[in-house]
Amino acid sequence: MNFSFNEDILFLKRNVKDFIQTEVEAVAMDIEKEDKIPDRIITMSKELGLFGLSIPEIYGGLGIGMVGKCALYEEIGATHNGYTTLIGAHTGIGTVGIVELGNKKQKEKYLPPMARGERIGAFALTEPSAGSNASNIKTTAVKKGDKYILNGTKHYITNATIADVFTVMAVTDSSKGAKGITSFIVEKDFPGFKVGAVESKMGLKGSQSAEIILEDCEVPEENVLGEVGKGYVNALKILTNGRAGLAARNLGSCQKLLDLSITYTEEREQFGVPIIEHQAVAHMIAEMAVEIEALRSFTYRVAWMVDEGEKVIKEAAMLKLYGSEVYNRVADKAVQVHGGIGYISDYPIERFFRDARITRIYEGTSEIQKNIIAGQLRKEYE
């Protein structure tokens, strides 16, 4: 077993870290205050090539495997999570559908500009009546000549306000349940496409989630992504693929919190000594570090399995669950060891605490992950 990154990955990782810690960290507090990521940072991220993280080299992306992607996601996670989410949603659920399921023509058309960040991707599955139960979507797609006509409303769609290319799930045959769902590539300029209300959120400032409204939205037939009727399976595939990446982002945030916590508890004195010398504090630091290390091993093991072409439905669900839960526990301890400062908005700790919370909800709640895990286990033991 070899647990080290190769030279290429280390080189990429070092450069991403340098960029994130120098440029993005410098504006992290501004992103929070203004609920906006500076254009300069977005432009620089595009020039750096971050938007092409999941895209094969022939389409202008990086062409690295899941281990490499996770190594970079870890660095991207070690800063403001609004920024992390903007990049993560584009490179994850926003592009992976086209990469994994698109035909040659679709890939040639969409991937190169998406790799350059000229066109941003988003993923639109969730609807008011279909969250955890994604197969309950009501958006319809009716074939008319060489077009499909889409009607319905999606909500909570990350990057909706800045995205150009949406992977949209809609019902093509309501008599077939989950097998009557199809995925489409929908461009923001297609007639009948509209972005609706933007949500105000607990955290993830700078990243916007909004409604999208499809009103007789015309989608050319060639924009069917994958096979007709396979939309639900496609959505699950895209989400499964994204799970290791999300865990890696969480890992980066956890590591950042541990770094901040160690530095702070070494400096802060109470009762005449640095507080890390109080055993209660030292133990919290130790517990954070152990969970982070376990998450790190798990993340790269699952990433490696993906690169080996192994089936990872159960492991990806376990990792998504574990990564989100660890992040929340680590963030809670980080607040605790910081005392009052951990609760004050002039310092980054409380921001991470709020931002951690969403990871147990989006891309499949923790409960849904447990359902998947148990379901897979029962199959194994059948």
Place this chain on the structure above:
Amino acid sequence: MNIYVLMKRTFDTEEKIVISNGRIEEEGAEFIINPYDEYAIEEAIQLRDEHGGEVTVVTIGSEDAEKQLRTALAMGADKAVLINTEDDVEESDQFTTVKILEAFFDDKEYDLILAGNVAIDQASGQIGPRLAEKLNIPYVTTITNLKIDGDTAHIERDVEGDVEKLDASLPLLVTCQQGLNEPRYPSLPGIMKAKKKPLEELELDDLDLDEDDVEPKTKTIEVFLPPAKEAGKVLEGEIDDQVKELVSLLRNESKVI
């Protein structure tokens, strides 16, 4: 245009530096491209993009400098040359470096050589000018703006905060000052492509030099850190008394007035 950049791998002076046995401890130090050389690399790439041609980055050092050369290639340089002196050179100074570079450039065609204004580790600022003298070409130091128009370079240079404008003819050597440009981060696709770009490794032998030719002309007698910063002093009491005490301290204790 044939453009060469002189690059040095230095330790990061913003990180903690440890000295043992009169040498800077390499273990644990962070190594970077000398920041002024980053301006040189960036300028070279921009000029190449505008006028065509090729950028070659040259460094003298050990195998470890490959990392910094790869970074320069990832930024967009076309070729890199490592003159590996690890086995041949024990002690070196500016003479050594210039002697080696002179030999390297002996059979090269060049329109422009860019270097950093100084290297942040030893800060001699000598390499550029001394090399230009040896190559018998003009040089301009601390440049903050550069336009190439045919065989003429229109240059702005920093003179203690003021700007001096001058023209020079090619071939030319310039040393780059902060403000010249904003060096790019190597792009991630650039890093992947850098693997396939040529990185040539030379030794003294390849340049028809032997150890004696490059023996340093100076000797380092001692290397030491600046004195550690001591705790500050907060004056108390009436303002008038504080002022009196301050003046007396400045005069008698620190002897600055």
